[in-house]
Amino acid sequence: MKVEQIYTGCLAEATYFIQSNGEALVIDPLRETAPYIQKAKENNVKIKYIFLTHFHADFVSGHVDLAKKSGATIVFGPNATADFDFYSAKDNEEFKLGKLKIKLLHTPGHTMESSTYLLHDENGNPHCIFTGDTLFIGDVGRPDLAVKSNFSEEDLAGLLYDSLRNKIMPLDDNIIVYPAHGAGSACGKNMSKETFDTLGNQKLLNYALKSDMSKTEFIKELTTDLAKPPKYFPKNVLMNQSVNVEIDSILKKGTIAIDANSFEKLNSDASILTLDCRTQKDFSKSHIPNSLFIGLNGAFAPWVGTLISDINQSIILVCPEGKEQEAVTRLARIGYDNSIGFLDGGIKSWIDAGFETDSVLSIQPSTLEKKYSTISNLVDIRKPGEYNSEHIKDIENLPLDAIYESMDKYNPEKTYHIHCQGGYRSMIASSILKANGIHNVIDIAGGFKLIKDTTDLEMVTQQCSSNN
Numbered sequence: 071m072k073v074e075q076i077y078t079g080c081l082a083e084a085t086y087f088i089q090s091n092g093e094a095l096v097i098d099p100l101r102e103t104a105p106y107i108q109k110a111k112e113n114n115v116k117i118k119y120i121f122l123t124h125f126h127a128d129f130v131s132g133h134v135d136l137a138k139k140s141g142a143t144i145v146f147g148p149n150a151t152a153d154f155d156f157y158s159a160k161d162n163e164e165f166k167l168g169k170l171k172i173k174l175l176h177t178p179g180h181t182m183e184s185s186t187y188l189l190h191d192e193n194g195n196p197h198c199i200f201t202g203d204t205l206f207i208g209d210v211g212r213p214d215l216a217v218k219s220n221f222s223e224e225d226l227a228g229l230l231y232d233s234l235r236n237k238i239m240p241l242d243d244n245i246i247v248y249p250a251h252g253a254g255s256a257c258g259k260n261m262s263k264e265t266f267d268t269l270g271n272q273k274l275l276n277y278a279l280k281s282d283m284s285k286t287e288f289i290k291e292l293t294t295d296l297a298k299p300p301k302y303f304p305k306n307v308l309m310n311q312s313v314n315v316e317i318d319s320i321l322k323k324g325t326i327a328i329d330a331n332s333f334e335k336l337n338s339d340a341s342i343l344t345l346d347c348r349t350q351k352d353f354s355k356s357h358i359p360n361s362l363f364i365g366l367n368g369a370f371a372p373w374v375g376t377l378i379s380d381i382n383q384s385i386i387l388v389c390p391e392g393k394e395q396e397a398v399t400r401l402a403r404i405g406y407d408n409s410i411g412f413l414d415g416g417i418k419s420w421i422d423a424g425f426e427t428d429s430v431l432s433i434q435p436s437t438l439e440k441k442y443s444t445i446s447n448l449v450d451i452r453k454p455g456e457y458n459s460e461h462i463k464d465i466e467n468l469p470l471d472a473i474y475e476s477m478d479k480y481n482p483e484k485t486y487h488i489h490c491q492g493g494y495r496s497m498i499a500s501s502i503l504k505a506n507g508i509h510n511v512i513d514i515a516g517g518f519k520l521i522k523d524t525t526d527l528e529m530v531t532q533q534c535s536s537n538n
Contacts, residue, residue: 071170071191072113073198075248076105077265080371080400081129082254084265086200088189090168095119096142097187097200098250101132101403102317103139110140117142118167123202123250124184125150125310127215127303128257128372130405135316147176147185152311159185175237177204179230180211180257182219186238188245198246199269204230205238206249208262210278213292215257215299217307227292231285239279243270254369256300297453300471302375302404309405317402324398324409328386330423333413336386337361342410343378346388347397348417350497351432354513356417358388359428363501366393368494371404376471377502381405387412388420430500432513438487439525447486451499452518456491462521463528470495473502480508489514489521 076085078100086097087109094115096106110117117140120133124147134154137144144156145165159165161176171190178184180203187200203211213226221229246266253263260277273279278288328336337344337358344361346353347370353363364373366389378385385408389397394412401409413420421427438445448465450457457467468476470490480486480503488503490496493516500511514521521527 071168071197073189073248074109075265077252079254080369081403082252082261083129084248084250084252086248088167088170089113089115090170090192092116093118093168095121095167095172096136097121098123098126098202099132099136101130101135102399103132103136106136107139116140119165120144121172121187121200122146122150123186123200123204124181125152125217125307126203126250127217127299127307128251128255129403130306130309130314132317133310134313145174147174147183149178150183154313175199177201177230177233177237179213179226179228179233180204181216181226182221182229184211184233188241196242196245198248199238199241200248200250201238202250203257204233205247205272205276205278206251206258206261207247207264207267207272208276209258209260210234210276210292211257212259212296212299214296215303215307217304223293223296224289227289228285230292231288234279238269239273239281241269243268243273245269247272256297256303256372259296300372300376301379302381305381306375306405314405315407317399320402320407320409321395321398324387324401324411325394326411327414328411329414330419330425333386333411333420334423334425336410342384342386344388345374345378345385346501347393348388348390350493350513352390352417353497353501354430354432356421356427356429357501358417358420359426360505361388361501362505363497365494365497366390366397366400370397371400373470373495373498374401374406375404377473377498378406382408384408384410386410388417389413391416428504430497430504430511430513432497432515433487434515435521435525438514438521439527442527445487447484449486449488449499450518451488451490451495456518458532460522460529460531461518463530470499473499477506477508480506482507482509485510485512487512487514490517492517492519 074087159174165172169192173188175186177186191197214223252265346361347366398409451470488496
């Protein structure tokens, strides 16, 4: 028996590849199929099943493509409906994989079809559970992501309470919990950075598994202070219920090299978005005017899904050298399938062709400290919870995820000093502001962390009113 967790940090997502006696199964695969096909080939195993814990909201799964290429059977739990062929399993139904046995436990609550898979080892002993978004390490799945549901958030939270206590908590304490997500995912409120744990330890540490918590208390906890989910979440659920464009076609179209002159013509088309995914330092130094910065070195896909409202948006890319396929893949993981090529030769080819560039002034925290008494427009673009925890005195909080709704708070005639936690999000905000006519933007390099560590600026804390 071999159980492998394949963790993708950008999405804080865990896929699982399990094998036994020449057979394998994949749980909650990402959009790209090549890694699973290659892993099966290297281990000389045949992929027999593709188990889905539920219809995911935060990424597009490659289950249909993978089933077509491998011959595997797609399995969902009760209540699932989709536009493709799959096996609809019953609660407590068992599956054989080599010398292993896997039992499906229907655990509705996060969504109605949500299911947990209980794996028994070669000796028939319960070994681990793959909980999807039903149970995380330190948290549980939020109850507001189901699409076209006849159940309210409170109804789903109540079902989740029952699922946890009737299906999961009675299991042995030494069973390993393998969830679908970790810290950084928007599918829960308080996930741990750990990606697995024993069930016994979670009974001690996870608030949602407290034995003395009533259903009323549980429902209130789960439905209070829920941050709005990213706008692309409902679209990804629908895509996961559908048959989508094959990933190979998306990669082929998206990785076409475009020369600078042709790129300039596309960039001039208002219906096409130029997305710069280099580092914030490179973007600050020189970039194509009006391009949007979201770097591959950060939470690229979630910010794309949050800030690019049209999932069908045509996109041309400015990438770090050799990172074109990675960029297109990470866009496709969340359903942004319309990349139409990248700038051949990068920003250097654009400059060599004589086209105009723009830049963002980035200053060190020490410079901010010297100018602090004369600055009137300081903006902290972190989340409200981060801001409430600690922030610079007299600085305004305008979170990045609501920047388009906050655009009327910016005056084109004024200069704004912007920071986030580490410098990634503030450069995204700077690019959006400049593209919307707010050109006097100064980024504070290193963000709040460096400001706090290297300056004596006065800080303020306040009572948190949100878990955002």
